[in-house]
Amino acid sequence: MTSTATQQEFGDAPTEVRDTEHYQQEYVKSFVDKWDELIDWDSRRASEGDFFIRALKERGARRILDVATGTGFHSVQLVEAGFDVVSADGSAEMLAKAFENGRRRGHILRTIQSDWRWLNRDVHGRFDAIVCLGNSFTHLFSENDRRKALAEFYSALNHDGVLILDQRNYDAIMDHGYSSKHTFYYCGDNVEVRPEHVDEGLARFQYTFPDHSVYHLNMYPLRKAYVRRLMREVGFQRIETYGDFKETYKETEPDFFIHVAEKQYREA
Incomplete structure (x- = not known):
């Protein structure tokens, strides 16, 4: 059932809210209605280029599961590029x-509501690729939840499948302070995004819109090496990490890291 809530609830101690389930209360209707102002589809399409489409086609992927569909940006891009897409x-x-x-752009998206920790209960069949984008994996607050979700992703992939997962550069935020060029992902004009609180267990971001409305998201600050380690321990064989869509980068420069993790074992 779709909630009609318009106000986020974090209680009396917002920085103590470190619960995987809480995102359900964070994405209230009024925030979701503004989300496309934040990402700006046209600007985001221009900044990403064909990175994801190229990565998927290079690996022969055809059937794609978008597990962090959000407002549909990547699902629509992938459908328009000719992929068979399921949106969760x-x-x-x-x-x-x-x-x-999707309907506004002439597409009927196949949507499924699912908790990643029980993904294969809700989403049937196997996929050539899973994409988990928009810094979404950061909503999982316990290591058990992260391992369970990655294991579910692994299981839902064909034997030669690939997982593409992105995350903010939390290493730079925690070690050097926050700095964002707003070149990638959040491309909306006049939308201010900044961390209100950061420690090793929480990154609380504040989103301020042109109409002065303010929203927050509480997320777990994932370190790059930690995510790569978890992927390997779950069974992914080959992991390539890009910084803002580039193979070569300085660790502090990218706003985002993109991990491309292959399930298939390949000789070096």
């Missing part, structure tokens, strides 16, 4: 918005 998300509000956005 844990937020009913996001899926409703994604379906609406």
Whole structure:
């Protein structure tokens, strides 16, 4: 059932809210309705180029599961590039918005609400690729949840499948302070995004919109090496990490890291 809540609830101690399930209360309808102002589809398409489409085609992927559909940006891009796409998300509000956005562009998205920790219970069949984008993996607050989700992703892939997962450069934020060029992902004009609180167990981001409305997301600050280690321990064989879509980068420069993890074993 889609909630009609318009106000986020973090209680009296917002920085103590470190619960995987809480994202359901964070993506309230009023926030979701503004999400596309934040990412700006046209600007994001220009900044990403064909990175994801190229990565998927190079690996022969055809059937794609978008597990963090959000408002549908990547699902629509992949459908328009000719892929067979299933769109999943844990937020009913996001899926409703994604379906609406898809229909506005002439597509009927196949949407499924699912918690990643029980992905294979809700989503049937196997996929050539899974994409988990938009810094979404950071909503998982316990290592057990992260391992369970990665194991579910691994299981849902064909034997030669690939997982593409992105994350903010939390290493730079925690070690050197926050700095974002807003070149990638969050491309909306006049939308201010900044961390309100950061420690080793929480990154609380504040989003301020032109109408002065303010929203927050509580996320776990994933370190790059940690995510790569978890992927290997779950069984992924070959992991390539890009910084803002580039293979070569200085660790502090990228806003985002993109991990491309292959399930198939390949000789070096």
